[in-house]
Amino acid sequence: MGSSSLSDALSTTGYVVAVRTLCEFTAKQGDLDLRFTPSPTAQEGIAGHAVVQGRRGDRYQAEVSLSGDYGPLHVRGRADGYDAAHNLLEEIKTYRGLLSSMPDNHRHLHWAQVRVYGHLLCAQLGLEEVNLALVYYEIGSGHETTLRETRSAGELRAMFEDQCRRFTAWAEAELRHREARDAALAALRFPHPSFRPGQRQLAENVFKANAAGRCLLAQAPTGIGKTVGSLFPVLKAAPAQRIDKVFFLAAKTPGRQLALDALKAIRAASPALPLRVLELTARDKACEHPDKACQGESCPLAKGFYDRLPAARQAAANVPVLDRAALREIGLAHDVCPYYLGGEMARWSDVVVGDYNYYFDGSAMLYALAQANGWRASVLVDEAHNMVSRTRAMYSAQLDRAALRLARAGAPEPVKKALTKVARTWGEIDAGAPALWQQLPAPPEKLLTALTSATGAINDFLAEAGQAGPLDPDLQRFHFDALQFTRLAESFGDHSVCDVTRAGKDTTLSIRNVVPAPFLKPRFTGAHSVTLFSATLSPWHYFADLLGLPEDAGWIDVESPFTGGQLTVHVARDISTRYAHRAASLGPIARLMASQYAQTPGNYLAFFSSFDYLDQVATLFAERYPDVPVWRQERRMSESERGGFLERFHPDGRGIGFAVLGGSFGEGIDLPGARLIGAFVATLGLPQLNPVNETLRARMQAMFGAGYDYTYLYPGLQKVVQAAGRVIRTEQDEGVVYLIDDRFDDPKVRALLPRWWQVDVIPAINASLP
Secondary structure (H helix, E strand, C coil), X not given: CCCCCHHHHHCCCCEEEEHHHHHHHHHCCCCCECCCCCCCCHHHXXXXXXXXXXXXXXXXXXXXXXXXXXXXXXXXXXXXEEEHHHCEEEEEEEECCCHHHCCHHHHHHHHHHHHHHHHHHHHHHCCCEEEEEEEEEECCCCCEEEEEEEXXXXXXXXXXXHHHHHHHHHHHHHHHHHHHHHHHHHCCCCCCCCCCCCHHHHHHHHHHHHHHCCCEEEECCCCCCHHHHHHHHHHHHHHHHCCCEEEEEXXXXXXXXXXXXXXXXXXXXXXXXXXXXEECCCHHHHCCCCCCCCECCCCCCCCCHHHHHHHHHHHHHCCCEECHHHHXXXXXXXXXXXXXXXXXXXXXXCEEEEECHHXXXXXXXXXXXXXXXXXXXXXXXXXXXXXXXXXXXXXXXXXXXXXXXXXXXXXXHHHHHHHHHHHHHXXXXXXXXXXXXXXXXXXXXXXXXXXXXXXXXXXXXXXXXXXXXXXXXXXXXXXXHHHHHHHHHHCCCCCEEEEEEEECCEEEEEEEECCCHHHHHHXXXXXXXXXXXXXXXXXXXXXXXXXXXXXXXXXXXXXXXXXXXXXXXXXECCCCCCHHHHHHHHHHHHHHHHHHHHHXXXXXXXXXXXXXXXXXXXXXXXXXXXXXXXXXXXXXCCHHHHHHHHHCCCCCCCEEEEEECCCCCCCCCCCCHHHCCEEEECCCCCCCCCHHHHHHHHHHHHHHCCHHHHHHHHXXXXXXHHHHCCXXXXXXXXXXXXXXXXXXXXXXXXXXXXXXXXXEECXXXXXXXX
C-alpha cells in the first residue's frame, strides 16, 4: 500500500502507493541474492541518512515530500534531499562492506526510485531537467560514494508512466479486493451460535480498544476461546477504523495453528468473505535447500527469483489461506523460494499469522513494512505472558571465547589477524574478571573497537570473495553474534546488564536485556492497536512496566466461565520443595500422588522445577507404586517424541506424566475431558537463585521498587497457573490440582492465583501409605 495506508486510498477516487512500493513491484529483477549482508539496522540507516544530510549545508532541503498522479494511482513519498542551487536531487542508501559487491539488481532498483522522485520534482517545480544522484554511505567508515546522471523531464515522465502502467492493473484489483473485504467484514457474524461465557466480554473490550486506537492487556481464562474472541472483534472493527492489516502473533507453532483454525471457522461462517490469510514460518523450516546459499549461483529457487515472482504473486493472491503447505506448493510450481514468497505476500494479505519476532524483534519484517507503507495495523499477541522472556532474549547478545577460537581456526588470513586482536583484548578482560561471574559497568570500549574491525574485515572478505562460496560456519556464527553484540552495545543503558561468565578456561561475554520497554515502545506506538492476551497477565503493572505499554493502555480481567466446583485446588503446606528440602520431599510427594490416584484413577500431570527433581520423584514413585503407569518428559525431546508423550493422555487411559514446569507441557497443550483430570505442581516455579538473577533483582528494585516480585515471584506463579490451567479446558471438565509447597499458603502468593479457584489446605500426608 502507500506511504499512507490503503484505507486512505479508499477515501479518494484513487489508490495511494509509496514510491518505494511502486518501484519494488515494477523494477526488481534477476536473482534473489543475500550475499550483500549484513545490512545496517533501521536505526543505523536513519543515523546514516542524518549524517549525509548534515554534511550538505543550511540550504539543503532534507526529506522533501513529493507526489503525483497517473490514472487511478496517487504516488507519493519523501526524497532524501534536494539542493536547489545545483538542481540536484539525492537518494541516500546506507550499506556495510564493499560497494562493489552490491548486486546489479539492487542498483537498478535504487535508480528507479530516484528517477520517480525526479519526475515528481520536475512536475511539482516545473523543471525541464534535473540532476540525480545515488549517494551510498558506508556505515562503518562514513565514506560516501556518489553516482550521478542528468535526465530531462520528458525522459523521467516516460519512465514514471511505464512503471505506473505496470502497477495499475494490480492496484485496481487490490482496491476492489479491499472494498469487497470491508463490505463483507461490516456484515460479519460471529462464527458460532453464541459466545461462550467470558468470550463476549473479551470480544467487546478488544473491539473497544480498536475503536479507540488503544492498547489492551486482557487476562482471560484458558478455554473460553480467546483466539476467536480476539480475531473476530478486530475484523469487525476493521472497516470503520480503516485497519489495513491484522497481525496475529503466537509464541509457539500450536498457537499459530489455533489462529488458522479460528480464521477457518470465521470464513466458513461467512463464505463470501474475501479475506487473505498468510502464515509466516521460520526460514529454517520453510527452506527447500538448506545446504545452499540464498543466491542465484547456489540455489535454483533464488535464480531468477524476481523475474518469476510476478506470476507466483498473482497465483498466491488467488489463494485465500497461504499456510506453509500452500506457499510451498505455489513456490515450487513457479520455481521461487516459498519462504521469500511468504515475505512478499505479507504486503498483500489481510491477516498475517506468525511468531512474536516478526513484529517485536529489532529487525522485525512486519513492523518495518507497516512503518514503510503507513499501514494501520492491529496486533494480537497470544499467550502474552511469554513476552517478557521472549523480548528480553531478542535484545540480548552473547559472545563465547570458545566460539571465537573456532572462528579463528576457519578464518582466512586477513580476518584471522583481526580476530587475533579481538582475542588479545578479550584476554585483558578475563584477567580483570577472575570470578566465575562478574558484572561489568558497560561493554568494554576496547573490545567493541576490535569487534567492529573484525566484522568489517569479514565484510570486506565476503565482498572480495565473490563466487568463492559462503563463510566457514563457525566464522559466520561468530560474525553474526559479534554484530548483534556491537549493535546492542550502542544502545546499552539501565535496561541491560553486561557481564562475564567463566566456565573452565573459557568465558562468555553477555549483554542481557532486563527491561525490554525502551525497545518495544515504538512497536506499540507504531500500531493502531495492540492487544496482549493470556490466562496469566497478573499483576498488570508488571507487564506494563517491563514491556513499555502506553500510559493509556487498558486492562481487563475477564470473568471465568468456570466455577470453583469444577476444580478442586489443594495446598500441601506440610511439604517444602526448597532445594535444601528436596531429598526429604520425595517420599511425601510420592505418597500424595499415589493417594490421589488411588482415590480417582485417571490421567494426571506432575510438574517439577527441574529434570533432576522430576527424575528423583518419578524413580521413587515407580519403585513404590509399580501398578501406576508412568511416563516422563525427557531432555531435548523431538517433535514426534513430544507428540508421543501427549498421546499417552487417552480418554480411556490411566497414569501420570512427569514434566518440567515451564517446559513444553506446562502451557499451550489441550487435554480436555478425561484426557487430563488432575495436576500436581511441586514447585513455585521461582527462577534459580544465582548471581545473574540477583543482579536482575537489584535492577528491578532500583527501577520499580519490586525486585523480588518482578524477578522471582511473578514469573514463577505465572508458570504455576499456566500448568494448572491444563486441567480445566471446557465448561464440562472437572478435576483436581495439588499445589505442593508450604509457600502456597502465603496470602501474598494466594492473591496471585485465579479468582475463581477455591483453595483449601490439606492435612498432613497420610502416613499409612507406603
